[in-house]
Amino acid sequence: MTIDTSVLxxxxxxxxxxxxxLLRDQHAVEDVIQETMLTAIEKQDGFKNKSSLKTWLFSILxxxxxxxxxxxxxxVNISTLSNDEDDGLEEVLFNHHGAWNMETKPNTWxxxxxSFEQKQFWAVFDACLNHLPSQTSRIFMMRxxxxxxxxxICKELNLxxxxxxxxxxxxxxxxxxxxxxxxxxxxxxxxxRS
Amino acid sequence: xMNCKEANQLMSQELDRKLTWRELAALKFHVTxxxxxxxxxxxxxxxxxxxKHAFGLEDEKK
Numbered sequence: 001m002t003i004d005t006s007v008l009x010x011x012x013x014x015x016x017x018x019x020x021x022l023l024r025d026q027h028a029v030e031d032v033i034q035e036t037m038l039t040a041i042e043k044q045d046g047f048k049n050k051s052s053l054k055t056w057l058f059s060i061l062x063x064x065x066x067x068x069x070x071x072x073x074x075x076v077n078i079s080t081l082s083n084d085e086d087d088g089l090e091e092v093l094f095n096h097h098g099a100w101n102m103e104t105k106p107n108t109w110x111x112x113x114x115s116f117e118q119k120q121f122w123a124v125f126d127a128c129l130n131h132l133p134s135q136t137s138r139i140f141m142m143r144x145x146x147x148x149x150x151x152x153i154c155k156e157l158n159l160x161x162x163x164x165x166x167x168x169x170x171x172x173x174x175x176x177x178x179x180x181x182x183x184x185x186x187x188x189x190x191x192x193r194s
Numbered sequence: 195x196m197n198c199k200e201a202n203q204l205m206s207q208e209l210d211r212k213l214t215w216r217e218l219a220a221l222k223f224h225v226t227x228x229x230x231x232x233x234x235x236x237x238x239x240x241x242x243x244x245x246k247h248a249f250g251l252e253d254e255k256k
Binding site: 014017018054055058090093094097098099100105106107108109112113115116122125143144145150164165168169172173175176179180 | 197198199200202203206207209210211230231233234236237238240241242243244245246247248249250251
């Protein structure tokens, strides 16, 4: 079947967002989108409508993004990770017994799934992801967006498994705190005032 | 009993690997007694789901 290029173009914003979150470099993103579009047009006979066009296109994009990551810096600099990215987060969150400090104990997020429908939520979500330190972000994205197994991430980046777990844990904690401040507690504040 | 700091490490790892029976039991026991950790676990799992929803691909994966 023939794919209408205007349909491909309509999917461009989502594809750009995806690639940018992973690559964080406008030029690299443009290259990846370009390659994805070309591959899609070349291989359109392979698209059998079994999956939706978006799913099919994203599977190409995913592979192109992985290639781009591999072409870029292959190894994560461990000293950068431990020095720059370990900012004593756990010392802020927990006391010396390992229990929550009063002011950092997590509250309930009310009806969080409803946020999925809100465009503003995704802007905040992207901002929080982009706010992660770059190495941490890359590992988190490889896990959650490219759906790598942890062992494969470790191999790819020459990290130990426990190192990977620590980094993923740190990423999730930072995202949790960011969403809490920028979205959920703000929402609660507005709700309590109205 | 496991402390909150350890419970938080496990609630992240449960998204990346299968916890041992013992770890899972300890984590579950901790969150029934600690609402801060129960909330943290829900939030971390919400973020995991949000990543799957972020590009509107989730509904199409059947």
